[in-house]
Amino acid sequence: xxxxxxxxxxxxxxEVSGSPYERGRxxxxxxxxxxxxxxxxxxxxxxxxxxxxxxxxxxxxxxxKTIAAYDEAYLEELRGIAAGAGLSLAEIITVNCRTxxxxxxxxxxxxxxxxxxxxxxIIVLPQASASGKLLHAHNWDWRQECVDTGIVLLMRRSxxxxxxxxxxAGALARHGFNxxxxxxxxxxxxxxRDYQQPAEVPxxxxxxxMLESANLCAAMKVLWGARRFCSNNLMLAQAxxxxxxxxxxxxxxxxxxxxxxxxxxxxxWLCPAARAKLRDTGLAMTPDSLYRQRRxxxxxxxxxxxxxxxxxxxxxxxxFAKPDGVLRHPKPxxxxxxxxxxxxxxxxxxxxxxxxxxMPYASPRHFAKYQL
Numbered sequence: 001x002x003x004x005x006x007x008x009x010x011x012x013x014x015e016v017s018g019s020p021y022e023r024g025r026x027x028x029x030x031x032x033x034x035x036x037x038x039x040x041x042x043x044x045x046x047x048x049x050x051x052x053x054x055x056x057x058x059x060x061x062x063x064x065k066t067i068a069a070y071d072e073a074y075l076e077e078l079r080g081i082a083a084g085a086g087l088s089l090a091e092i093i094t095v096n097c098r099t100x101x102x103x104x105x106x107x108x109x110x111x112x113x114x115x116x117x118x119x120x121x122i123i124v125l126p127q128a129s130a131s132g133k134l135l136h137a138h139n140w141d142w143r144q145e146c147v148d149t150g151i152v153l154l155m156r157r158s159x160x161x162x163x164x165x166x167x168x169a170g171a172l173a174r175h176g177f178n179x180x181x182x183x184x185x186x187x188x189x190x191x192x193r194d195y196q197q198p199a200e201v202p203x204x205x206x207x208x209x210m211l212e213s214a215n216l217c218a219a220m221k222v223l224w225g226a227r228r229f230c231s232n233n234l235m236l237a238q239a240x241x242x243x244x245x246x247x248x249x250x251x252x253x254x255x256x257x258x259x260x261x262x263x264x265x266x267x268x269w270l271c272p273a274a275r276a277k278l279r280d281t282g283l284a285m286t287p288d289s290l291y292r293q294r295r296x297x298x299x300x301x302x303x304x305x306x307x308x309x310x311x312x313x314x315x316x317x318x319x320f321a322k323p324d325g326v327l328r329h330p331k332p333x334x335x336x337x338x339x340x341x342x343x344x345x346x347x348x349x350x351x352x353x354x355x356x357x358x359m360p361y362a363s364p365r366h367f368a369k370y371q372l
Contacts, residue, residue: 011151014031027169078096100202130307136349141340144340146342160178194250233245267282
């Protein structure tokens with residue numbers, strides 16, 4: 001295991017290998033301060049909802065059984081993270097299953113809801129790309145505190161493709177790609193079907209298993225095989241030149257494919273079937289999604305000679321209606337925190353790299369390169 005020691009402007013790289021438990025232990029031991037910060041952030045959310053330490057433990061123990069039933073190796077990895085960071089398993093489960101724990105139990109489900117990560121995502125297929133390679137990019141709009149909890153995890157695996165993943169310290173996955181060329185990112189969606197039935201599988205585990213898939217088909221089978229607790233949008237691609245957008249309600253999945261080689265998705269439902277069947281509850285919290293979607297889509301189609309990284313980075317830095325632009329500048333939010341674009345991620349799976357700008361609203365904006 002090796003860890004790159006970053007300067008203050010980039011996310012640390014954590015490289016892990018070995019058994020699931022050992023990979024987790026290396027993860028926790030490499031960035032214990034960041035793992036503790038992740039735990040403090042989400043434990044604080046539950047504290048503000050009146051969850052006592054005793055009840056938090058009971059919620060985590062219930063999720064422990066759910067995780068084990070889905071994949072015991074994931075539970076072993078979480079145990080390893082806890083051991084490496086000197087924390088309890090319950091605390092690490094809180095980081096990974098916070099949404100299910102916050103909204104899935106009794107009175108908590110009736111508490112005022114808060115948006116999950118906002119985000120704007122882009123996929124450009126090779127035929128629309130200036131380089132002839134698939135480009136996959138993402139703005140993660142979430143809590144400003146996460147600029148100090150994010151990490152890039154490089155996982156060497158003997159049981160499947162290697163992974164290069166951006167995530168929160170202590171968490172199994174957020175977005176990234178694998179050595180088979182499969183890439184994934186996610187965006188918040190809300191619907192009137194959310195939080196109605198217990199989840200069979202926490203979303204973070206579904207994302208992680210999709211990222212472990214050998215190809216696009218296998219990744220989609222993972223998603224179709226899991227009932228979810230709340231809505232979410234997933235943008236999925238394979239480096240050789242295919243992509244799909246999956247708008248996921250808890251009990252149904254609606255799909256979109258690229259238009260002229262381009263996919264863009266913000267935080268509202270786009271599939272006509274979904275808009276006919278669901279009530280979009282997310283737009284009340286993220287109405288800026290409407291113009292973010294249009295502005296980024298227009299930017300992708302305004303180029304001659306194909307879309308390049310400069311075009312994508314400029315589109316994701318668009319601060320029209322600041323602070324509520326594609327690039328979200330820090331502002332107080334409705335959920336007792338500061339909302340901002342934590343990171344801009346640019347992935348080129350065929351070339352095995354991602355570029356990430358931490359605090360992309362800061363000047364000068366700096367992209368660090370991470371290589372698989």
